[in-house]
Amino acid sequence: MDGSSRFELITLGDELLLGLTPNGHLTFIGNELRRHGVTLSRNVVIPDDADSIGRQFRESWARADVVLTTGGLGPTCDDRTRETIADVLGLKLEYDPAVEQAIEDRFNKLGLKMTPNNLKQAYKPKGAVVLENPHGTAPGLWVEKEGKILVMLPGPPNELQPMFLSVVLPKLKERSRLAQEETYLQIKTSGVGESSLETLLQPVFHKYPGLDVAFCAHPGQVDCRLSSPDHRISKEGLQAIADQCRDLLNANFICYGDDSTERIVSARLREKGQTLAVAESCTGGALASSFTDLPGASKFFSGAIICYNNDSKVQTLGIPECVLKQHGAVSPEVAVALATGVAEHLGADYGLSIAGFGGSCCCEKERQGGKVYIGLCTPEGIWSKEIRLVGATATIKQRAVSAALDWLRRSLFHQEEMSGLPVEWPKDEAKKFLRVAGSRL
């Protein structure tokens, strides 16, 4: 690859600018290009109207080597990409009977009648290659002109994504527009703030001229990305630098790359042949969902119980009413009882729980900030931990889930860290507590 191709992505959609839909195309396409050694130079989100499309395309086409557009290829009156861009490029639209046939076949297969507005999708700029769309009616279009490449993709993600993977990436590779490997190396960390992280790692970074460092803070997590824009440092060199950072970070190092805490935790559990069950109150399914997003989750994930009120805690996990009354639903005792209860109930090796005010930690009480307890039951012992969270509903849920995942990670990879914690329950003790308290487990 020449290494110098400039890629721009034009994303069409009033619904994106109006904040009604997140721009998933940028995430998907940016990520796929990165895996193939390309960093998108720019993404521009514009409205659906012909003026905006024409003006932005002209500007991007002048600056970039590869322009990707998403959206505006569909059957309805607000789909104007095809016509507008053909016009800018001075290409006539021509009718493609094969496309009409494909659209008709699709409607027949679904047992539906094709409405005439669909025929619009059978037109293409002269010389364009049609990219088949097995998941929808609007085909993609591939145009090469002036040594540049234009790829027009349909808007719906379930149509765009398979087309991008199965047709666009191979064609870009064929034209030598992709590299073989990632140009970035990312380190994920938890437990250290952004400025402290820089201060901690600076002594390593200072040794390497030509190293570019970027930080990105997420709730409870900071990513640090290393790159060498002028290629002075090789891929192996970047890895060696990253390894030094990992050693300095110790248990605060999560992983490299775009791996995630849930993935490395699940890989560890599968490797050990162990299973996990989850009990949640205020996060209401978000913790379970983060595990079940992973392929093959059934190999280690036993299930979850979402206890959204005291009744359901008593009913589904047999948490004794007296424990709830004495300590309150949001307490270290109940967090531990939930974690232990769900592990025993579902026959899992690990139990992880989040106990916060069900439905209210995430709304009524959010402004005053809420305490949340995480409970963890492992073959080695039982712990609980208090965290304090402030923010909007979604932020609180996300932070509580991150904290629980990170804690499970630490217990799986850095067992020694757990022993210094303020709240630790010897396993026998906790079991006794639950038995004495009248648990039905």
Added chain:
Amino acid sequence: MDGSSRFELITLGDELLLGLTPNGHLTFIGNELRRHGVTLSRNVVIPDDADSIGRQFRESWARADVVLTTGGLGPTCDDRTRETIADVLGLKLEYDPAVEQAIEDRFNKLGLKMTPNNLKQAYKPKGAVVLENPHGTAPGLWVEKEGKILVMLPGPPNELQPMFLSVVLPKLKERSRLAQEETYLQIKTSGVGESSLETLLQPVFHKYPGLDVAFCAHPGQVDCRLSSPDHRISKEGLQAIADQCRDLLNANFICYGDDSTERIVSARLREKGQTLAVAESCTGGALASSFTDLPGASKFFSGAIICYNNDSKVQTLGIPECVLKQHGAVSPEVAVALATGVAEHLGADYGLSIAGFGGSCCCEKERQGGKVYIGLCTPEGIWSKEIRLVGATATIKQRAVSAALDWLRRSLFHQEEMSGLPVEWPKDEAKKFLRVAGSRL
């Protein structure tokens, strides 16, 4: 308001272009501006480097009346927004001791030591107004020059969002840059494809010159947005047109605006004083999470059970092993047993279930496409419904969740639709079946 202010949003972040993080700033800011009658004209995502920032800011500043930037104000070496933009505007940076004090106070409050790199954040372009950041160290900056407004916001969403709501919106209103009401009217629909929807509604649209219509397809749902760019049609006029569409759509009409199926369903349940419990297999918590994202969910949501394998179905809901063996885990019988079981177990009026291959419908089997059964238990009866889904893990989960939510909506608002379904279980019959099969409920 003058109605003609052009807003552009520049979002900084390699991590966005690399597809590592979704661009939540566009969604948040776009949405907030829309609520105040402003449609963002453009969003540009660029890398963190000074060249890209300078070039893009120059271009946006020339075209727009209000430019918002996000990111690059932090303490680390890759934070270059402040310096670069001050340079383009020809403004000197000056040190603000009050900002230093605020940063130091924050560190002290958290019991942390301030690292020296934080001092960088105490500089501001000459004449800029500092926007306080109670959730982080980097303050926002507000600059007025040449009759235009520049707002520089910090990158972390938990810092940006409260600052935008409590300081930026009021200041924009003060400067008459916001309108009073939304300029769009959105109709959400389900059960009709995009082209059929246009064909169905075209006779209404044709009657109104000056009406602008846009469609946006999501999994299982199509949004239709009405607007009148030249203000020929009033807000009330748009509403009257939308009402005609609603009547044509009947049960396929979900709601207006940016309301959601889960919100209207939960409002209906709360209005009726009824409760809901959920049982999921392959969607693994995503259905429960969509309800528990709502404020006040505990008012109607009893809880959920995530059965990720047959063992957990038997253990937690007492689904008889013989039913699982005879019909298979993915069957109308098990979907019904899950819905009925979870409703009775958690004492809820409604039970909603999704039965697919736990952990495998979402991975191993995805390529061949999977059957998923939805089960619904209501005070009126018990139903199950087969849906067929193809796509990637996340798409399948999302589609199954949408389908289940939509079905609950139809049963709550359009009971008459349910009676025509191929699979309907008279309530007594289903209870008998579960009893006969040996249910422990």
